[in-house]
Amino acid sequence: MLDGDLSRIALIGLVMLSATGVAWVFLHPYLSGAARAEKRLRSVQRSTAATVARRNEVADAQKRRKALQETLSELDAKQRQRSKVNLKSRIQQAGLSWSLQTFYVISALVGLVCFVTTLVAGFSLFVAGLFAFAGAVGVPRWLLSFLAKRRKKRFLEEFPNAIDVVVRGVKAGLPLSDCIRMVASESPAPVGPEFRTIVETQAVGLSLADCVERMYERMPLPEVNFFCIVVAIQQKSGGNLSETLSNLSRVLRDRKKMRQKIQAMSQEAKASAAIIGALPLIVMVLVFLTSPDYISMLWTEPLGQVMLAGSALWMLCGVLVMRSMINFDF
Numbered sequence: 001m002l003d004g005d006l007s008r009i010a011l012i013g014l015v016m017l018s019a020t021g022v023a024w025v026f027l028h029p030y031l032s033g034a035a036r037a038e039k040r041l042r043s044v045q046r047s048t049a050a051t052v053a054r055r056n057e058v059a060d061a062q063k064r065r066k067a068l069q070e071t072l073s074e075l076d077a078k079q080r081q082r083s084k085v086n087l088k089s090r091i092q093q094a095g096l097s098w099s100l101q102t103f104y105v106i107s108a109l110v111g112l113v114c115f116v117t118t119l120v121a122g123f124s125l126f127v128a129g130l131f132a133f134a135g136a137v138g139v140p141r142w143l144l145s146f147l148a149k150r151r152k153k154r155f156l157e158e159f160p161n162a163i164d165v166v167v168r169g170v171k172a173g174l175p176l177s178d179c180i181r182m183v184a185s186e187s188p189a190p191v192g193p194e195f196r197t198i199v200e201t202q203a204v205g206l207s208l209a210d211c212v213e214r215m216y217e218r219m220p221l222p223e224v225n226f227f228c229i230v231v232a233i234q235q236k237s238g239g240n241l242s243e244t245l246s247n248l249s250r251v252l253r254d255r256k257k258m259r260q261k262i263q264a265m266s267q268e269a270k271a272s273a274a275i276i277g278a279l280p281l282i283v284m285v286l287v288f289l290t291s292p293d294y295i296s297m298l299w300t301e302p303l304g305q306v307m308l309a310g311s312a313l314w315m316l317c318g319v320l321v322m323r324s325m326i327n328f329d330f
Helices: 003-032 032-080 087-093 100-119 125-171 176-186 189-204 207-219 221-236 239-266 267-290 303-327
Strands: none
Touching: 087 100, 087 125, 087 207, 100 125, 125 176, 125 189, 125 221, 125 239, 125 303, 176 189, 176 207, 189 207, 207 221, 221 239, 239 267, 267 303
């Protein structure tokens, strides 16, 4: 009987001892604060890792912003340097392959033709010299400006389509150089030749950003400058080129619509200026047809020639003032 009670008491003691040991194993970390310490250590480690990651992101953003600012500063400096247009650049912008010597020879020939024509018409030597100077200096440069303006207008008509071709090629996974080569082979002039020049210049060994920047020298347009900046930034800092070029294409088309709207709204003022500017010449021709002896004194008498030259000068000033009043830039 006593042995049974002792065995039962010993078994109960062993069970209680085992339960106490198990409880000590599971409850000791909570009772001693080790679990809280471990939990706090994990939270501190997570916060430290998040802080480090945030610092890395901030550092990367600052580094990219600094690189972008340096790129924009370089582009701004290059643009200021390219803004100094010389005669050779104007010939290139007009799409002509003349050399400077050829241009000077043509200018001299135009001046000589104007001088001889004025003398044959019966004007004095002084008036003939003025016409010769205007023909040698003004007419060739006006021709360059006219050809350059017409070439720029044709370029702007096709440039958004070329940008769309580049965007579709980049989205399809083609490199930017292959997209530019595609535009060079498929686009009409002057967009095709300009992009073909980029491809040929890149084949010599220049970078794509430098080749695109040289296109702005031959075609000094804000739209081309936007394209140069986008390509230069993408080459140095990276980014989503297809999305950026797509936005650029949309901006170019919006600028084209705005330009056409302004031209439509200013047609009435341009027609009025054209009528006012042509009215004195029309009156002079009508008077010459009805009374030639009355008006012929303007170019037969010295005083009349001076009056005619002064009237032409004032008429030119009036035409230039009206042109500046109706010429809207944006």
